[in-house]
Amino acid sequence: MLRNFLIALVLASFGFIFLNLYNSYEPKTELTGIAAHYAENGASEVGAANLVTAVVVSYRSFDTLGEITILFLTAAIISFFLKLSNEDENKVIIHKGTSEILKTASQLLIPLIFLFGVYVFINGHLTPGGGFQGGAIIASGVVLAIMANPNMTINHTVIVWVESLSGVTVVIIGVLGIILGGGFLDSTLDGYGLGEFGTVFSAGTIPVIYSLVGLKVGAEISNILNKYQKSQKES
Amino acid sequence: METLELGKIGLLIGFLLVIVGFWGILQQKNIIKIIVSFTILNTGINLVMVALGYIKGRTAPIIDDSVEQLANHNVINAIVDPVPQALVLTAIVIGFGVTSLLLAYAMKLFRAKKTLEINQFNDLKW
Amino acid sequence: MTNFSNIGYTLLGLFLVLNWGMLMSATFRKIVARVAGRHGIPIYQPWIDLVKNAGTRTTLSHGVMFYLGPVFRLTGAVGMFLFMPALVGVGNDHWLNFSFQGDIVLVLYFQLFGMLGMALGAGEGGQPHSAIGIGRGLAQHAAIELPLTLGILSLAIQYQTLSLVDIANAQQGGFLNWSLFTNPIASAAILLAALGAMGHSPFNLVKAPNEIPIGPPTEYHGSYLGILMSSGAIIHVMEAALFMNLVFGGATNWIEFIIKTFLIYFYSVFVGVVFPRFRIEQSVVWFFKLPLVLGIIAILIYSF
């Protein structure tokens, strides 16, 4: 009883706080602060048409590195958290097959989904989207595959290699930024121009980084899914 | 009353979602539901973030023909604030990480006691 | 400053006091007997006892401390005589004994020398009665301490000295100068405490003949007993002399000395014959009542 009262009190108070925030909110009419700078110089400094990507992969790339790390971290933790004992590992559970439609449709769709995912992260600096989105799309393909065929197993080694290599490469490119550019994770390297604005090969290393991110994210999410699926075996 | 503009609507709905999220977190007994409430909470916050970046009558911060037409070559007057969107992107990813880990925990907890009632998990106390 | 020159007088005084003490104790026993309707001992009995005890052939000992007990006791008694003036007043400087070596504090604490030694000696005897008696004695002594100290403090403040000689001298010239009249309350406290100090009924718990056959000295016999008797005699007189010097203006000649000590001594004796013996807690509590109150008042007078 007291509990419910307290909860009600809490929610009401949050309402009060938010109301105050809302009252102190005047809609913006033009860009201010760093946003203005990005809008004005984003194209020239970074060369990415998609300013969000410019912010994510260039200006605030250090955050993005953190994001990658978080996904990577989660995957790592889950992989030893949900680790199976050996006999569980070798246990084989035969799930009953799923519907014909799903199987057939997935066979048609999965390649397209992968393709789309790849497209999304390759063009991350031009169109809406980017590494994370693309990676997520790829992973969704993996989900579909698992659903269509519950008994399939994902090749763990491949995932790990993709994961590690792409991660390491991102870091290496970051370090290159120190050597050839203005600092860690600088996407504009000397002797590696911005390229023609608006084309795929533009915006310095952004497409590369984003593609790697995409692969890495895709791999990591699939990895997590894989673990979830496997952990069904745990007795 | 005058029509609310999009930013305010987004803000209000965001706050609403946040409160709903908090309600679920504090009231629900089922761990899965609590985790869901967290995602609602995050969604609310993300919505608030985007809403705060919104500027009336402007387009997405992607420099293409639409921007060109909108404010002849003057990007700064054409687009909404890109920063909140970038932050939201990050926030979403973090949210994803946290949620997946929470779910893993939920599995383990269920394996431990064959229940998802959060009241059952108070081994350490006082 | 007086010094050891008049040692002769001191020894003479000691001899007088010893005999006077024995005579007094004989008289005491006589009186008690008469009150009880008996004939009592001949007045020269103590001397006979002393000689007889000293002459006994065989003596037995429980051990070194047992042996030393009486020595301590007598030393205490003699010391008490030495550290107190026998006679005070003009022209009696040669009767001041060794009182120049210390003041009343010395006297008060030196009483204990004998008690303690005796207690230990008796203790080694292994006789339970001794231990019981001593235990009572110490408890009662602690109780007496309170009113006595307060009274003496009061006098010390009154005369602004701790020297027994000076206190006594200050009371010369007519009995109205006695502390008894100049400081009645303190005197009252002291005299009530005196009853306990003298150790007659109702405060004769230590020796309580028919409970713990004379307590500490039970095991002592022969020469030991002789020594104990003589020390007892001296102590009786000197106890009286102490209160004489404190309250009754001391003595300027031996006649006065004898009369005053006799009266003080028998004041306690008469109280004794009238009142039955206390139990220890009764005794202690008694001293915590009237005497203590008097003592406190006696001090309060000088506190403001």
Added chain:
Amino acid sequence: MVDPIFIVVAALGVGFLIGILGKLGKTFTGLLSLLTIAFMTYVSAGWLLAFYSGSQVAEVITTAGFQAPFSISLLMGYNEAFLTTIVNFMGLLGGIYLFFNFGRKGRNAYVVYIVFLMGLNVVIMSRDLFNLFVFLEITSIATAGLILIEDGNRTVGAGFKYMLATSVISSIFLLGIIFIYFFTGTLSLEDLYNNANLQNAGGAIAIFLVMVAAILEMKPFPANGWGLDVYEGSHQGFSALISTATATASFYMLYKILLIAGAAWNYPIALIGAFTFIGANLFAVKQKYARRMLSYSSIGQLGLLMMIMGLREYLGDNLNFIVVTVLLTNVLAKSGFFWLIGMVKALKLKEWAIIRRKPFMLFLMGVFIFALIGFPPFPSFFGKWEFIMSLAKVGGFSWIAVILIGSFFEAIYLFRWYGMAVKGEDIYDNLEFKTKLNKLIPVGIVTALLFIIGYFSAQYTEAGAMINFIPFIFVLVLFAVDKLPLMVKNIASIAALALHFYMIYPNLAGDNLRLIFEVIFMVGGILTLIAGFSYKGVRRGFYPVAILMYAGLTAIIEAHTTLGFFYGWELMTAGSYFLIIRGKKSMPHALSYMLFSIAGAYAILAGFSIAGIGYTDFNLDILNNIQYFPNWAYGLLLVGFLTKTASIGLHIWLPGAHGEAESDVSPMVSAILLKAGVFGVVLTLIGMTKSDFDLSTLAYILGWIGALTALVGNIGAVFQEDAKRLLAYSSIGQLGYIIFAFAIMTHLGWLTGFTYTINHFMYKAVLFLTIGAVVLRTGTHNMYEMGGLIKKMPFAFVAVLIGIIALSGVPPLSGFTGKWLFYNAVIEKGWYFQGTIVFFSGGLAFLYLFRLIHTIFLGQLKDNHRELKEISIWFLIPIYTLIAGLMVFSAKPQWVLQPLGEIIANYFPNGGLRWDGAFAYTQLGHWTGTGVMITIATVFVSILIILKMLTRKAHKLEQFDVVFSGERPERPETTHIAYNMYAGFYKAVWPLTLPYFEKFWEWATNIVHETAGFGRRVYSGNGQAYMLHIVLFIIVLFFITIGGSL
């Protein structure tokens, strides 16, 4: 220096690579990760050194080739270098400690661990609000993962609660961040500091949100149940890191955000810190499980740090010193402690008795406990000192009270625990603990660091640099060689004391006051140590702690500063605690001794702090001219010292502590140690004489305290059956006399005081040594189980005889000197009633003294004692040396009293003794010690001769040759009057003997326990409830801080 960004690069690079390299095997992966952490440590340490050398200036590291605020920048300044070094170094040690645990979990565990540390590094260095959030999340997630390196449902539950809590916190944080961005248009901290755009209602709320999130990361009371569970639930190897590395990082994060919020938030932070500090430590008092208790302690430390942060503006130049010392102590001791717990598998506190199986571990445990409580020579001792001194200067007395109360609670449970470890009976054969090398190494390192850093933090402070650490180092040496045979150590110790005395004698030669006490301490120490030769074997652990006590005692004497004095005081307390707890049944008594001592020490500390107001240095002379609140300052100091002298109300610890101690320890703690308290009282009173204020009331109260103490002590002694307790109570009484005498505050009074001090030292040492030796022979403390021992041990008897004659003040021995002076002093002063109480107590002394000697040595010898021998020669030597001293003092009092008079004349020029040869005169009385001695001796001898002549052949009787009620007793028991000897007297005075004070303290203890027991139930263990606590905390804080202004 290496660019700090490479901390991140290395961590992530290796982290990602391990995915592939992991194939090369666990050991390789492990070593690789350790190497990486070592590299990170190297980088940050390199910067720290650069800053330390002074050449370096803070450097901003930009990323993505753009300047802040457009990109994220890191800062590597002095603070950052220091904190990251802590994080990485502790991370390295933790990695070594957990090496195999990680291995069991597979390569990914290493990855998570590295990333965890990297995250903390960035949290410390980052200068961007949102970036702070991202890496905070990294660390939280990594933590949630690393919790799992220990299996079990408790762990999973704890981790889950942790995730729930942190998720709530971080969402609040995020909400705040985005609004801050909205109002300011930037995320860079530099732009946000005192940013004008936040000066509106919305800005205030936004700041509140980030602020409260940062505060919640510090696990504030009571919204910290989740924190407790993590500390308790996760593997202790990792708890160590949460409570150190994470704490450090979140501490700095709070600091960075506090700079955005501005000064308005200082007070709330300090307040929250105070609540956390007290609350956590209070609740810990009730704990039965080591892990959880330590968790509470860790949270308490966080509270202390928050207090420091909130009050930082009052601390001036000392701020950094205070933070560094407190932080480092917490980091090192706490991590060491958690690691220790990880090795000793005992869960319940009382199971910790098993740690005794490895004495070294017991030593470590002691080090950590004393470090946490803030004993010297550990850093926090100096840190807390500076903290309190600075607070007093700005009048922050309530804060001082909070710190001291909280620390006192901490002392309660830590020392109760330690007592169980040292003395609890080890009945847990099922438990056993292994000490692997990789786990011992980190613990050893932090222990060593504690000492080293302690030393350097002492050097940092001007007053601390004056402290002479050589005695303490000798103590450590003794610890190291503890395995050697007793003979060697004893000789070494005695030599050390002698040498030390010889070396410092010149410094004291001018200062007789100190010299007296130094002689009591050192000579007394040597004598009591000699008695130690009578023990066999190795006697582990005795000599280090004994010397520790003497080191403290001499440090008190040599101290020129209040800090030095307090240093010595605490060393002495620690040493004596260990000495006391050695007794067989000493566990509870040692605890109460320690608690009273610590409370007293804190009173002294508070007193010093008040005394220090208006002074820049800590010279001990400030006591002579305290400028503000003199009554409080002197009062607190006196209270502190009176706990050591066991004055009325504060005395209940003494009987047990002294009574149950070992035979040669009792004299140390009774005859010698108590004098330290006396010395303190004397110092304080000297200050009071010099003071311009009228402090007569204080002295008057002190006088009454002394008198009543004398009464309580002696009454208590009368009714003891236990010989050593009897002596212990007697000590209480004697110290009462001493305090009373000094309180008189006249020349005679002080002369009395010093006479008693010296006397008590001598005869109480004699009595305790003798009785102790007798107890060693008879094997019992109970007097009624002894009797008739004069036949078996005549030397002991004579010693006791002389001891009691002296103590009771019967002429001609020196006790009477004191009595005589006493009368004069009391009358001169006019304190008749107090005086009378003391005299009455003196009368009581006869009762217990006679009982002591009679029931042990006289009366009937017991059958089981017929074979006993004289007490050990090693006891007789010191005993008779002291008796010789006693005799000299008795025969020639002027030899001591005249110099004493000269000392006292410095403080009370008038009204002393007038000496005429051997004759002493006061206004009132006169007395000659020598003369009386001669007279009595003469009389005694002549009478003895007479008796001898009368009884030529006295022949010995047998034991039972007494006739008792017409019976010839055959059993000693029936005939030995000993048990309940003063029954009759008891009937008269029983009201005085009731345990009023014991009852009071019992009551106080119960209050604390009840409160703790009730309060800690908020931690219901339900994760949801914890989230509710958090949001409630947010709400309440909101309405307290800014809610009103909206």
